[in-house]
Amino acid sequence: MAAxxxxxxxxxxxxxxxxxxxxxxxxRRFEEKAGQLYGMGLIGGxxxxxxxxxxxxxxxxxxxxDGDKRITTYRDHGxxxxxxxxxxxxxxxxxxxxxxxxxxKGGSMHMFSTEKHFYGGHGIVGANVPLGxxxxxxxxxxxxxxxxxxxxxxxxxxxxxxxETFNMAALWDLPVxxxxxxxxxxxxxxxxxxxxxxxxxxxGEAFGIPGEMVDGMDVLAVRDAGQKxxxxxxxxxxxxxxxxxxxxxxxxSMSDPAKYRTREEVQKMRDEKDAIEHVRxxxxxxxxxxxxxxxxxxxxxxxVVNASAEFAKESxxxxxxxxxxxxxxxxxxxxx
Numbered sequence: 269m270a271a272x273x274x275x276x277x278x279x280x281x282x283x284x285x286x287x288x289x290x291x292x293x294x295x296r297r298f299e300e301k302a303g304q305l306y307g308m309g310l311i312g313g314x315x316x317x318x319x320x321x322x323x324x325x326x327x328x329x330x331x332x333x334d335g336d337k338r339i340t341t342y343r344d345h346g347x348x349x350x351x352x353x354x355x356x357x358x359x360x361x362x363x364x365x366x367x368x369x370x371x372x373k374g375g376s377m378h379m380f381s382t383e384k385h386f387y388g389g390h391g392i393v394g395a396n397v398p399l400g401x402x403x404x405x406x407x408x409x410x411x412x413x414x415x416x417x418x419x420x421x422x423x424x425x426x427x428x429x430x431x432e433t434f435n436m437a438a439l440w441d442l443p444v445x446x447x448x449x450x451x452x453x454x455x456x457x458x459x460x461x462x463x464x465x466x467x468x469x470x471x472g473e474a475f476g477i478p479g480e481m482v483d484g485m486d487v488l489a490v491r492d493a494g495q496k497x498x499x500x501x502x503x504x505x506x507x508x509x510x511x512x513x514x515x516x517x518x519x520x521s522m523s524d525p526a527k528y529r530t531r532e533e534v535q536k537m538r539d540e541k542d543a544i545e546h547v548r549x550x551x552x553x554x555x556x557x558x559x560x561x562x563x564x565x566x567x568x569x570x571x572v573v574n575a576s577a578e579f580a581k582e583s584x585x586x587x588x589x590x591x592x593x594x595x596x597x598x599x600x601x602x603x604x
Contacts, residue, residue, distance in 0.1 A: 280488055282556035288330070288487045289547045290565055292322035295346040296544060297566075297573045298355055302345065302362055305577060306522045311362050314391075315376045318346035320517035323543035324449055325350035327490025328417055328510075331498045335412065339387040339400045340419035342377040343449075343516075347419065351384045359576040360583045367583035371590055394420060394427030397446070401433045404444035404507075415443045415501040423454025425468045431475075434507070438475040441506035445497045446472070448511040449484070455520045456528040469511035479509030485541040515541070 280288070299317045306315045318325075321343075329350045332338075340347045348358050353369065361368025361379050369379040377391045387403060390396040400418025407414040424430065425448055437444050448469065454462045465471065469479035478500070482493040490512060497508040515537045519526035526534075551557040 279492075280550075282551070282554070284330075285547055285551050285554075285556055286565070288323075288326055289544065289551060289562070290569065291326045291329075291350060292487065292544045292547065293566060294355070294569050294572065295322045295326070295349050297569050298349060298359070298576070299345060301573045301577055302359070303518070303522065305359075305363065305580075310581070311376070312364060313375050313377075314342065315362070315522045316343040316520065317518045317522070318343055318516070320537070320542075321449060321451060321484065321514045322346060323487035323490055324447070324484050324512050324514050325419075327487040328445075328447065328494040330487075330491040331494035332415075332417070335385065335414040336498075337385040337387060337400075337403045337407075337414065337416040338419070339396050339403060339416065340389065341393070341396055341421060341424065342389065342391050343421075344377065344379065344389045348379060348381070348384075348386060348389075351381075351386050353379075353381050353384050353386060355572055355576040356579040359580040363580040363583075364585065365580055365583035366586050366590075367579060371593075372583075372586040373590060373594070394424040394429050396420065397424070397427075397430050398433045398436075400446075401437045401442055401444050401507075404437070404442040405440065408440065408442055413443070413502045415445055415498055417445050417447055419447045419449055421454065422448060422450040422452070422459050422468060423457070423462060425450075425471070426454075426463060431471070434472060434475045434477060437507040438477050441504060443501035443504075444507045445494075445501060446477075446479075446507060446509045448509065449514055450511055451514050451516045453516070453520070453528070456524065456526070458528070467511065469509045472507075472509040477507050477509055479511065482510055482512045484512035484514030485537075485543045485546065487543055487547060 296319055299319045303317055305311050325347050357369045361370055362376055364372045366372050369381055377389050379389045397418055397420055400416050404416040452459055469481055472479045483489045493510055497510055500508045517534055
């Protein structure tokens with residue numbers, strides 16, 4: 269195993285580090301359980317796991333405030349948990365049960381929570397980007413200082429609608445943070461083979477949108493960059509781009525054997541750059557927690573995740589009448 273570079277110093281308090289550790293570990297344990305349920309046939313359709321990328325959403329949520337919005341793609345379970353959505357409701361939706369956030373009709377890719385200002389979960393590559401700008405336009409129109417985190421991947425960064433959205437967001441000074449979760453592979457195609465420019469965030473320069481590259485395996489670096497971007501948007505300076513270099517350990521989806529990369533490559537990233545282990549090292553070397561403390565956190569998280577799986581299994585399947593809900597409005601149009 270390769271040596272991990274660790275420092276006992278950080279610009280976060282013990283409480284913050286423990287919160288980061290807890291939130292990232294919750295996402296990982298939840299995704300591991302989701303993978304198990306998929307293998308048991310309890311989750312149908314597509315299922316894209318977030319394992320390895322946990323520091324991105326946890327770091328950015330640390331820079332958010334009440335009222336801020338988030339919208340993402342189909343690899344969305346981590347975003348839901350990071351913004352405070354109930355693991356029971358998320359797992360129930362994954363298994364297509366009535367207790368899910370979309371009452372069992374959305375599955376892995378299509379969950380919403382207006383309470384937590386989470387607007388999906390979108391299966392069409394890049395389609396959520398203009399929607400994110402629309403959410404930001406709403407806040408600008410209302411005159412508040414909320415921002416919208418619009419997540420998409422390195423593959424989606426090559427879609428035309430992304431650049432149409434960049435243009436409009438810059439023209440209208442929209443308070444939107446475009447978060448490029450660059451996990452190195454667009455499905456099975458490496459960034460080097462799919463993207464003409466080595467750094468994607470530079471593409472915002474054509475529209476006058478500032479941006480930066482961030483180490484997505486370091487939750488503290490993500491938090492700091494997120495705060496900078498948030499401050500920029502809240503000050504009325506328009507959009508900002510964060511290209512966050514991260515890495516997914518699993519395949520593109522549960523059906524992907526990931527033969528386009530070696531096991532050694534994945535293991536090297538786990539050994540040297542794992543975001544959760546990095547915070548764990550900071551907690552231990554800084555004497556903010558003991559091994560027993562961290563084991564207790566893991567034990568408690570496993571209880572929560574196991575309970576979510578049981579909740580999902582016990583929740584009934586949707587009534588067939590649900591096929592007709594959320595399609596037509598009950599409000600009759602007003603006559604002129």
